[in-house]
Amino acid sequence: MYGRKGFKLISELDLYSDILPFNEALIKEILQEMQSLYDANVANSNAIRNDNNMALLPSVQLRHIALKRNKRCILAYIYNRMRKLKELRWELGSILPPEINTNLINAEVQWFQSYNKSLAKYMRSLGEDHGFNLTTNMVPPKTLYVEVKCVEDFGKLELDDGQVILLKKNTYHLLPRSVCEPLIRQGILEHKST
Amino acid sequence: MKQPLASTQPYVPLRLRRTQKPYEAEIGIEHLSFGTLHLTSFYTVLYSISNHNPTCWSSTEKFLITNNFLCEISNMENNGDVQMTAEDDVQEEEEVTAQSVLLAIEEAWLNEKFAPEILPHRSDLVDCMLQQITHMEENMKRLDKEDLRLMIHRMELDRIKYVITNYLRARLEKIEKYTIHILSQEATRSSEECYLTVAELQFAKEFLANIEMLFKTIALQHMPGNFQTFEVDTLTVKPNLQAYVFLRANDRINGIIVPGSMDEEIDLEPGSQHIIQYSAVADLVKSGAVKLI
Numbered sequence: 001m002y003g004r005k006g007f008k009l010i011s012e013l014d015l016y017s018d019i020l021p022f023n024e025a026l027i028k029e030i031l032q033e034m035q036s037l038y039d040a041n042v043a044n045s046n047a048i049r050n051d052n053n054m055a056l057l058p059s060v061q062l063r064h065i066a067l068k069r070n071k072r073c074i075l076a077y078i079y080n081r082m083r084k085l086k087e088l089r090w091e092l093g094s095i096l097p098p099e100i101n102t103n104l105i106n107a108e109v110q111w112f113q114s115y116n117k118s119l120a121k122y123m124r125s126l127g128e129d130h131g132f133n134l135t136t137n138m139v140p141p142k143t144l145y146v147e148v149k150c151v152e153d154f155g156k157l158e159l160d161d162g163q164v165i166l167l168k169k170n171t172y173h174l175l176p177r178s179v180c181e182p183l184i185r186q187g188i189l190e191h192k193s194t
Numbered sequence: 195m196k197q198p199l200a201s202t203q204p205y206v207p208l209r210l211r212r213t214q215k216p217y218e219a220e221i222g223i224e225h226l227s228f229g230t231l232h233l234t235s236f237y238t239v240l241y242s243i244s245n246h247n248p249t250c251w252s253s254t255e256k257f258l259i260t261n262n263f264l265c266e267i268s269n270m271e272n273n274g275d276v277q278m279t280a281e282d283d284v285q286e287e288e289e290v291t292a293q294s295v296l297l298a299i300e301e302a303w304l305n306e307k308f309a310p311e312i313l314p315h316r317s318d319l320v321d322c323m324l325q326q327i328t329h330m331e332e333n334m335k336r337l338d339k340e341d342l343r344l345m346i347h348r349m350e351l352d353r354i355k356y357v358i359t360n361y362l363r364a365r366l367e368k369i370e371k372y373t374i375h376i377l378s379q380e381a382t383r384s385s386e387e388c389y390l391t392v393a394e395l396q397f398a399k400e401f402l403a404n405i406e407m408l409f410k411t412i413a414l415q416h417m418p419g420n421f422q423t424f425e426v427d428t429l430t431v432k433p434n435l436q437a438y439v440f441l442r443a444n445d446r447i448n449g450i451i452v453p454g455s456m457d458e459e460i461d462l463e464p465g466s467q468h469i470i471q472y473s474a475v476a477d478l479v480k481s482g483a484v485k486l487i
Contacts, residue, residue: 127325144352177352
Protein backbone atom coordinates (compact mmCIF):
# COMPACT_ATOMS: atom_id res chain seq x y z
CA MET A 1 0.00 0.00 0.00
CA TYR A 2 1.27 3.45 -0.84
CA GLY A 3 2.58 5.58 1.97
CA ARG A 4 3.08 2.71 4.40
CA LYS A 5 6.84 3.07 4.37
CA GLY A 6 6.55 6.75 5.08
CA PHE A 7 4.44 5.94 8.08
CA LYS A 8 7.10 3.49 9.28
CA LEU A 9 9.63 6.29 9.14
CA ILE A 10 7.47 8.53 11.29
CA SER A 11 6.67 5.85 13.82
CA GLU A 12 10.38 5.24 14.20
CA LEU A 13 10.72 8.88 15.22
CA ASP A 14 7.89 8.55 17.63
CA LEU A 15 9.07 5.36 19.29
CA TYR A 16 12.56 6.45 20.23
CA SER A 17 13.46 9.72 21.83
CA ASP A 18 17.19 9.45 21.03
CA ILE A 19 18.75 10.07 17.68
CA LEU A 20 18.91 6.70 15.90
CA PRO A 21 21.14 5.94 12.91
CA PHE A 22 19.81 7.74 9.88
CA ASN A 23 17.49 5.30 8.13
CA GLU A 24 18.91 5.73 4.67
CA ALA A 25 17.65 2.40 3.32
CA LEU A 26 14.03 3.15 4.13
CA ILE A 27 14.28 6.64 2.69
CA LYS A 28 15.69 5.19 -0.49
CA GLU A 29 12.75 2.79 -0.71
CA ILE A 30 10.29 5.64 -0.23
CA LEU A 31 12.04 7.65 -2.90
CA GLN A 32 11.79 4.67 -5.23
CA GLU A 33 8.11 4.36 -4.47
CA MET A 34 7.72 8.03 -5.27
CA GLN A 35 9.56 7.61 -8.53
CA SER A 36 7.34 4.74 -9.67
CA LEU A 37 4.20 6.61 -8.61
CA TYR A 38 5.40 9.63 -10.50
CA ASP A 39 6.15 7.65 -13.63
CA ALA A 40 2.73 6.05 -13.53
CA ASN A 41 1.16 9.44 -13.14
CA VAL A 42 3.06 10.89 -16.06
CA ALA A 43 1.96 8.01 -18.28
CA ASN A 44 -1.65 8.29 -17.15
CA SER A 45 -1.90 12.03 -17.50
CA ASN A 46 -0.50 11.75 -21.00
CA ALA A 47 -3.18 9.19 -21.73
CA ILE A 48 -5.82 11.54 -20.35
CA ARG A 49 -4.61 14.38 -22.47
CA ASN A 50 -4.22 12.41 -25.69
CA ASP A 51 -7.14 9.97 -25.58
CA ASN A 52 -9.40 11.97 -23.30
CA ASN A 53 -9.67 8.90 -21.06
CA MET A 54 -11.30 10.40 -17.96
CA ALA A 55 -11.55 7.07 -16.16
CA LEU A 56 -7.86 7.38 -15.23
CA LEU A 57 -8.30 10.67 -13.41
CA PRO A 58 -9.13 9.29 -9.94
CA SER A 59 -6.07 7.04 -9.91
CA VAL A 60 -3.86 9.98 -10.86
CA GLN A 61 -5.30 11.95 -7.97
CA LEU A 62 -4.77 9.10 -5.56
CA ARG A 63 -1.14 8.70 -6.60
CA HIS A 64 -0.59 12.43 -6.33
CA ILE A 65 -1.84 12.41 -2.77
CA ALA A 66 0.37 9.44 -1.96
CA LEU A 67 3.33 11.30 -3.42
CA LYS A 68 2.62 14.37 -1.33
CA ARG A 69 2.24 12.28 1.75
CA ASN A 70 5.56 10.57 1.15
CA LYS A 71 7.30 13.86 0.70
CA ARG A 72 5.76 15.16 3.87
CA CYS A 73 6.84 12.09 5.84
CA ILE A 74 10.44 12.34 4.67
CA LEU A 75 10.67 16.05 5.43
CA ALA A 76 9.09 15.55 8.83
CA TYR A 77 11.63 12.85 9.57
CA ILE A 78 14.53 15.12 8.66
CA TYR A 79 13.05 18.11 10.46
CA ASN A 80 12.48 16.26 13.70
CA ARG A 81 15.95 14.80 13.72
CA MET A 82 17.20 18.32 13.23
CA ARG A 83 15.16 19.51 16.19
CA LYS A 84 16.64 16.87 18.45
CA LEU A 85 20.07 17.81 17.23
CA LYS A 86 19.34 21.42 18.03
CA GLU A 87 18.31 20.52 21.57
CA LEU A 88 21.62 18.72 21.99
CA ARG A 89 23.45 21.86 20.96
CA TRP A 90 21.86 23.72 23.86
CA GLU A 91 22.41 20.88 26.26
CA LEU A 92 25.88 19.66 25.47
CA GLY A 93 27.58 22.48 23.65
CA SER A 94 29.11 22.72 20.22
CA ILE A 95 30.87 19.35 20.19
CA LEU A 96 28.74 16.25 19.85
CA PRO A 97 29.64 13.05 21.66
CA PRO A 98 30.91 10.32 19.29
CA GLU A 99 27.96 7.98 19.95
CA ILE A 100 25.64 10.56 18.44
CA ASN A 101 28.00 11.65 15.71
CA THR A 102 28.11 8.13 14.28
CA ASN A 103 24.34 8.15 13.86
CA LEU A 104 24.36 11.24 11.69
CA ILE A 105 24.87 11.54 7.99
CA ASN A 106 27.11 14.12 6.37
CA ALA A 107 24.39 16.63 5.59
CA GLU A 108 23.27 16.63 9.21
CA VAL A 109 26.79 17.15 10.51
CA GLN A 110 27.07 20.04 8.13
CA TRP A 111 23.79 21.47 9.32
CA PHE A 112 24.94 21.20 12.91
CA GLN A 113 28.12 23.08 12.14
CA SER A 114 26.32 25.88 10.36
CA TYR A 115 23.81 26.11 13.19
CA ASN A 116 26.69 26.38 15.61
CA LYS A 117 28.22 29.08 13.53
CA SER A 118 25.12 31.24 13.29
CA LEU A 119 24.32 30.77 16.97
CA ALA A 120 27.84 31.77 17.94
CA LYS A 121 27.64 34.76 15.65
CA TYR A 122 24.38 35.81 17.26
CA MET A 123 25.72 35.44 20.78
CA ARG A 124 28.83 37.42 19.92
CA SER A 125 26.67 40.29 18.70
CA LEU A 126 25.11 40.70 22.15
CA GLY A 127 26.63 42.94 24.73
CA GLU A 128 29.58 45.15 24.00
CA ASP A 129 32.82 43.35 23.41
CA HIS A 130 32.95 39.62 23.97
CA GLY A 131 29.29 38.75 23.63
CA PHE A 132 26.95 37.03 26.01
CA ASN A 133 26.58 33.30 26.43
CA LEU A 134 22.94 32.27 26.24
CA THR A 135 23.56 28.63 27.05
CA THR A 136 24.30 29.34 30.70
CA ASN A 137 21.66 30.21 33.27
CA MET A 138 19.17 27.72 31.90
CA VAL A 139 17.23 27.40 35.16
CA PRO A 140 16.17 30.11 37.58
CA PRO A 141 18.93 30.60 40.13
CA LYS A 142 17.92 29.80 43.69
CA THR A 143 21.22 29.68 45.50
CA LEU A 144 24.73 30.78 44.71
CA TYR A 145 26.30 27.47 45.58
CA VAL A 146 25.06 23.97 44.94
CA GLU A 147 26.13 20.69 46.38
CA VAL A 148 27.29 18.33 43.67
CA LYS A 149 28.55 14.80 43.47
CA CYS A 150 31.23 14.00 40.96
CA VAL A 151 30.20 11.01 38.85
CA GLU A 152 33.23 10.82 36.56
CA ASP A 153 36.88 11.66 36.92
CA PHE A 154 37.21 15.10 35.42
CA GLY A 155 40.53 16.45 36.64
CA LYS A 156 41.31 19.97 37.69
CA LEU A 157 38.73 22.72 37.49
CA GLU A 158 39.58 26.37 37.88
CA LEU A 159 36.98 28.59 39.50
CA ASP A 160 36.32 32.20 38.62
CA ASP A 161 38.43 33.46 41.49
CA GLY A 162 41.45 31.43 40.47
CA GLN A 163 40.99 28.63 42.96
CA VAL A 164 41.72 25.19 41.50
CA ILE A 165 39.86 22.12 42.70
CA LEU A 166 40.26 18.49 41.78
CA LEU A 167 37.14 16.68 40.63
CA LYS A 168 37.49 12.99 41.37
CA LYS A 169 34.88 10.30 41.08
CA ASN A 170 32.53 9.97 44.06
CA THR A 171 33.64 13.16 45.77
CA TYR A 172 31.25 15.84 47.01
CA HIS A 173 31.78 19.54 46.43
CA LEU A 174 30.07 22.81 47.16
CA LEU A 175 30.55 24.85 44.03
CA PRO A 176 29.25 28.09 42.51
CA ARG A 177 26.19 27.27 40.44
CA SER A 178 27.41 29.05 37.33
CA VAL A 179 30.58 26.94 37.22
CA CYS A 180 28.96 23.55 37.55
CA GLU A 181 25.87 24.16 35.41
CA PRO A 182 27.52 23.03 32.15
CA LEU A 183 29.21 20.12 33.91
CA ILE A 184 25.92 18.93 35.34
CA ARG A 185 24.37 18.99 31.87
CA GLN A 186 27.29 17.02 30.50
CA GLY A 187 26.77 14.42 33.21
CA ILE A 188 30.10 14.86 34.97
CA LEU A 189 28.56 16.27 38.12
CA GLU A 190 25.31 15.30 39.74
CA HIS A 191 23.17 17.77 41.62
CA LYS A 192 22.48 16.66 45.18
CA SER A 193 19.30 18.29 46.32
CA THR A 194 18.87 18.19 50.04
CA MET B 195 31.33 45.89 63.05
CA LYS B 196 34.53 46.78 61.27
CA GLN B 197 35.33 50.11 59.67
CA PRO B 198 32.49 51.78 57.78
CA LEU B 199 32.75 50.09 54.46
CA ALA B 200 33.51 52.99 52.20
CA SER B 201 34.05 51.08 49.04
CA THR B 202 32.71 51.46 45.59
CA GLN B 203 29.03 50.99 45.15
CA PRO B 204 28.43 48.18 42.69
CA TYR B 205 25.07 49.37 41.50
CA VAL B 206 25.74 52.24 39.14
CA PRO B 207 23.00 54.57 37.98
CA LEU B 208 23.23 55.47 34.36
CA ARG B 209 21.87 58.19 32.22
CA LEU B 210 20.59 57.85 28.73
CA ARG B 211 20.92 60.71 26.35
CA ARG B 212 17.96 60.73 24.05
CA THR B 213 19.20 63.53 21.81
CA GLN B 214 22.34 62.41 20.06
CA LYS B 215 23.16 58.76 20.13
CA PRO B 216 20.09 57.14 21.59
CA TYR B 217 21.60 54.59 23.89
CA GLU B 218 24.95 55.93 24.83
CA ALA B 219 25.05 55.61 28.57
CA GLU B 220 27.07 57.71 30.89
CA ILE B 221 28.20 55.78 33.88
CA GLY B 222 29.09 57.50 37.06
CA ILE B 223 30.63 55.76 40.03
CA GLU B 224 29.79 57.01 43.45
CA HIS B 225 31.07 56.23 46.86
CA LEU B 226 28.64 55.40 49.60
CA SER B 227 28.94 53.75 52.92
CA PHE B 228 26.86 50.79 53.92
CA GLY B 229 26.09 52.16 57.34
CA THR B 230 23.58 51.39 60.06
CA LEU B 231 20.86 53.38 58.40
CA HIS B 232 20.95 51.19 55.36
CA LEU B 233 20.96 48.05 57.39
CA THR B 234 17.86 49.18 59.28
CA SER B 235 15.94 49.83 56.12
CA PHE B 236 17.27 46.54 54.81
CA TYR B 237 15.43 44.74 57.59
CA THR B 238 12.34 46.85 57.21
CA VAL B 239 12.10 45.78 53.63
CA LEU B 240 12.80 42.21 54.59
CA TYR B 241 10.07 42.31 57.19
CA SER B 242 7.50 43.95 54.99
CA ILE B 243 8.05 41.22 52.45
CA SER B 244 7.66 38.43 54.93
CA ASN B 245 4.30 39.94 55.92
CA HIS B 246 2.84 39.02 52.57
CA ASN B 247 2.89 35.30 53.34
CA PRO B 248 5.26 34.09 50.68
CA THR B 249 4.19 30.46 50.92
CA CYS B 250 1.28 30.96 48.57
CA TRP B 251 3.30 32.58 45.83
CA SER B 252 4.33 30.79 42.72
CA SER B 253 8.03 30.44 42.15
CA THR B 254 8.05 33.12 39.45
CA GLU B 255 6.33 35.55 41.73
CA LYS B 256 8.73 34.84 44.54
CA PHE B 257 11.53 35.26 42.15
CA LEU B 258 10.25 38.59 40.96
CA ILE B 259 9.59 39.84 44.42
CA THR B 260 13.00 39.00 45.74
CA ASN B 261 14.41 40.58 42.67
CA ASN B 262 12.48 43.77 43.26
CA PHE B 263 13.50 43.65 46.84
CA LEU B 264 17.11 43.60 45.78
CA CYS B 265 16.37 46.52 43.57
CA GLU B 266 15.01 48.35 46.54
CA ILE B 267 18.22 47.79 48.38
CA SER B 268 20.25 49.13 45.56
CA ASN B 269 17.83 51.97 45.19
CA MET B 270 18.29 52.96 48.81
CA GLU B 271 21.95 53.08 48.13
CA ASN B 272 21.29 55.20 45.10
CA ASN B 273 19.35 57.86 46.97
CA GLY B 274 22.28 60.24 47.07
CA ASP B 275 22.56 60.16 43.35
CA VAL B 276 18.92 60.85 42.68
CA GLN B 277 19.07 64.11 44.62
CA MET B 278 22.26 65.04 42.95
CA THR B 279 20.90 64.71 39.44
CA ALA B 280 17.75 66.61 40.30
CA GLU B 281 19.89 69.74 40.38
CA ASP B 282 21.30 69.46 36.90
CA ASP B 283 17.93 68.67 35.49
CA VAL B 284 18.35 69.21 31.77
CA GLN B 285 15.22 68.65 29.78
CA GLU B 286 16.61 66.51 26.98
CA GLU B 287 18.38 64.25 29.37
CA GLU B 288 16.25 61.47 30.69
CA GLU B 289 17.27 59.87 33.94
CA VAL B 290 17.01 56.11 33.76
CA THR B 291 17.97 54.22 36.86
CA ALA B 292 19.15 50.68 36.71
CA GLN B 293 16.04 49.70 38.60
CA SER B 294 13.62 51.09 36.05
CA VAL B 295 15.51 49.33 33.28
CA LEU B 296 15.37 46.09 35.22
CA LEU B 297 11.64 46.43 35.82
CA ALA B 298 11.10 47.18 32.15
CA ILE B 299 13.13 44.19 31.08
CA GLU B 300 11.24 41.95 33.47
CA GLU B 301 8.00 43.07 31.91
CA ALA B 302 9.39 42.52 28.42
CA TRP B 303 10.57 39.08 29.49
CA LEU B 304 7.19 38.00 30.85
CA ASN B 305 5.39 39.37 27.80
CA GLU B 306 7.72 37.49 25.50
CA LYS B 307 7.40 34.34 27.54
CA PHE B 308 3.62 34.25 27.44
CA ALA B 309 2.82 35.77 24.08
CA PRO B 310 2.37 33.19 21.32
CA GLU B 311 3.96 35.39 18.65
CA ILE B 312 7.25 37.24 18.64
CA LEU B 313 7.10 40.79 20.02
CA PRO B 314 9.04 43.89 18.97
CA HIS B 315 12.58 43.59 20.25
CA ARG B 316 13.81 45.58 23.24
CA SER B 317 17.49 45.52 22.48
CA ASP B 318 17.81 48.97 24.08
CA LEU B 319 16.99 47.44 27.44
CA VAL B 320 19.15 44.37 26.89
CA ASP B 321 22.18 46.41 25.85
CA CYS B 322 21.72 48.74 28.77
CA MET B 323 21.45 45.87 31.24
CA LEU B 324 24.40 43.99 29.80
CA GLN B 325 26.49 47.11 30.18
CA GLN B 326 25.29 47.35 33.73
CA ILE B 327 26.24 43.75 34.41
CA THR B 328 29.77 44.26 33.16
CA HIS B 329 30.11 47.25 35.44
CA MET B 330 28.76 45.43 38.44
CA GLU B 331 31.16 42.59 37.81
CA GLU B 332 34.06 45.01 37.62
CA ASN B 333 33.02 46.65 40.84
CA MET B 334 32.49 43.38 42.61
CA LYS B 335 36.06 42.38 41.92
CA ARG B 336 37.14 45.25 44.10
CA LEU B 337 35.04 44.13 47.05
CA ASP B 338 36.45 42.15 49.91
CA LYS B 339 35.67 38.46 49.63
CA GLU B 340 34.12 38.24 53.07
CA ASP B 341 31.87 41.18 52.39
CA LEU B 342 28.18 40.52 52.98
CA ARG B 343 27.27 42.61 49.99
CA LEU B 344 29.26 40.44 47.64
CA MET B 345 26.92 37.52 48.16
CA ILE B 346 23.81 39.62 47.75
CA HIS B 347 25.06 41.33 44.66
CA ARG B 348 26.28 38.16 43.06
CA MET B 349 22.93 36.54 43.62
CA GLU B 350 21.20 39.57 42.19
CA LEU B 351 23.48 39.49 39.20
CA ASP B 352 22.71 35.83 38.58
CA ARG B 353 19.01 36.57 38.64
CA ILE B 354 19.33 39.45 36.21
CA LYS B 355 21.43 37.30 33.92
CA TYR B 356 18.83 34.59 34.04
CA VAL B 357 16.09 37.03 33.08
CA ILE B 358 18.09 38.32 30.14
CA THR B 359 19.21 34.94 28.84
CA ASN B 360 15.74 33.51 29.22
CA TYR B 361 14.26 36.47 27.40
CA LEU B 362 16.67 36.15 24.50
CA ARG B 363 16.30 32.38 24.43
CA ALA B 364 12.53 32.67 24.28
CA ARG B 365 12.90 34.91 21.25
CA LEU B 366 15.33 32.57 19.56
CA GLU B 367 13.00 29.64 20.12
CA LYS B 368 10.17 31.52 18.47
CA ILE B 369 12.40 32.51 15.60
CA GLU B 370 13.43 28.90 15.05
CA LYS B 371 9.89 27.64 15.24
CA TYR B 372 8.15 30.24 13.09
CA THR B 373 11.11 31.15 10.86
CA ILE B 374 9.28 31.45 7.56
CA HIS B 375 6.29 33.23 9.03
CA ILE B 376 8.42 35.74 10.93
CA LEU B 377 10.67 36.44 7.96
CA SER B 378 7.74 37.06 5.63
CA GLN B 379 6.13 39.41 8.16
CA GLU B 380 9.40 41.16 8.76
CA ALA B 381 9.79 41.81 5.05
CA THR B 382 6.66 43.96 5.12
CA ARG B 383 7.91 46.18 7.93
CA SER B 384 10.15 49.19 7.52
CA SER B 385 13.52 49.25 9.23
CA GLU B 386 12.24 51.40 12.12
CA GLU B 387 9.38 49.15 13.10
CA CYS B 388 11.22 45.84 12.73
CA TYR B 389 10.43 43.24 15.36
CA LEU B 390 13.81 41.58 15.11
CA THR B 391 17.21 43.05 15.78
CA VAL B 392 19.76 42.97 12.99
CA ALA B 393 21.52 40.01 14.53
CA GLU B 394 18.27 38.13 15.06
CA LEU B 395 17.23 38.76 11.49
CA GLN B 396 20.48 37.39 10.24
CA PHE B 397 20.15 34.37 12.49
CA ALA B 398 16.67 33.71 11.14
CA LYS B 399 17.81 33.95 7.55
CA GLU B 400 20.73 31.64 8.12
CA PHE B 401 18.52 29.20 9.96
CA LEU B 402 16.09 29.04 7.06
CA ALA B 403 18.90 28.67 4.54
CA ASN B 404 20.39 25.83 6.57
CA ILE B 405 17.10 23.96 6.74
CA GLU B 406 16.59 24.35 3.04
CA MET B 407 20.10 23.08 2.43
CA LEU B 408 19.51 20.10 4.69
CA PHE B 409 16.20 19.19 3.04
CA LYS B 410 17.66 19.57 -0.42
CA THR B 411 20.79 17.53 0.06
CA ILE B 412 19.10 14.64 1.83
CA ALA B 413 15.76 14.30 0.16
CA LEU B 414 14.41 16.93 -2.17
CA GLN B 415 17.01 16.57 -4.91
CA HIS B 416 16.27 12.86 -5.16
CA MET B 417 12.55 13.36 -5.59
CA PRO B 418 10.88 13.20 -8.96
CA GLY B 419 10.05 16.25 -11.05
CA ASN B 420 8.13 19.06 -9.47
CA PHE B 421 8.29 17.51 -6.00
CA GLN B 422 11.81 18.87 -5.67
CA THR B 423 10.69 22.36 -4.72
CA PHE B 424 11.07 23.67 -1.19
CA GLU B 425 7.45 24.64 -0.70
CA VAL B 426 7.54 27.64 1.55
CA ASP B 427 3.77 27.81 1.92
CA THR B 428 3.21 24.29 3.15
CA LEU B 429 6.20 24.38 5.48
CA THR B 430 5.19 27.56 7.26
CA VAL B 431 4.38 27.21 10.94
CA LYS B 432 2.27 30.02 12.34
CA PRO B 433 1.85 30.95 15.97
CA ASN B 434 -1.56 30.30 17.47
CA LEU B 435 -2.90 33.79 18.04
CA GLN B 436 -6.15 32.40 19.39
CA ALA B 437 -4.36 31.09 22.47
CA TYR B 438 -5.61 32.44 25.78
CA VAL B 439 -3.34 34.58 27.91
CA PHE B 440 -3.44 35.98 31.44
CA LEU B 441 -2.96 39.68 31.60
CA ARG B 442 -2.99 42.66 33.91
CA ALA B 443 -4.01 46.06 32.62
CA ASN B 444 -1.62 48.97 33.15
CA ASP B 445 -3.94 51.69 31.92
CA ARG B 446 -7.63 52.09 31.49
CA ILE B 447 -8.73 50.58 28.19
CA ASN B 448 -12.19 50.83 26.71
CA GLY B 449 -13.97 48.72 24.19
CA ILE B 450 -11.93 45.59 23.60
CA ILE B 451 -13.93 43.37 21.30
CA VAL B 452 -13.91 39.79 22.51
CA PRO B 453 -13.73 37.66 19.39
CA GLY B 454 -16.29 34.97 18.77
CA SER B 455 -18.84 36.12 21.34
CA MET B 456 -21.33 38.22 19.35
CA ASP B 457 -18.79 41.08 19.36
CA GLU B 458 -19.10 41.69 23.05
CA GLU B 459 -17.10 44.69 24.24
CA ILE B 460 -15.30 44.87 27.55
CA ASP B 461 -13.41 47.60 29.39
CA LEU B 462 -10.30 47.01 31.44
CA GLU B 463 -9.68 48.83 34.70
CA PRO B 464 -6.07 49.64 35.59
CA GLY B 465 -4.64 46.81 37.67
CA SER B 466 -7.43 44.36 36.83
CA GLN B 467 -6.59 40.85 35.65
CA HIS B 468 -8.18 38.92 32.82
CA ILE B 469 -7.95 35.81 30.73
CA ILE B 470 -8.53 36.65 27.10
CA GLN B 471 -7.65 35.57 23.59
CA TYR B 472 -4.28 36.88 22.58
CA SER B 473 -5.45 38.19 19.22
CA ALA B 474 -7.80 40.64 20.95
CA VAL B 475 -5.05 42.26 22.97
CA ALA B 476 -2.00 41.79 20.73
CA ASP B 477 -1.68 45.50 20.00
CA LEU B 478 -2.13 46.42 23.64
CA VAL B 479 0.69 44.09 24.64
CA LYS B 480 2.97 45.66 22.07
CA SER B 481 2.09 49.19 23.16
CA GLY B 482 2.55 48.32 26.82
CA ALA B 483 -1.02 49.10 27.89
CA VAL B 484 -1.37 45.62 29.34
CA LYS B 485 1.19 43.13 30.54
CA LEU B 486 1.02 39.37 30.38
CA ILE B 487 1.38 37.49 33.62
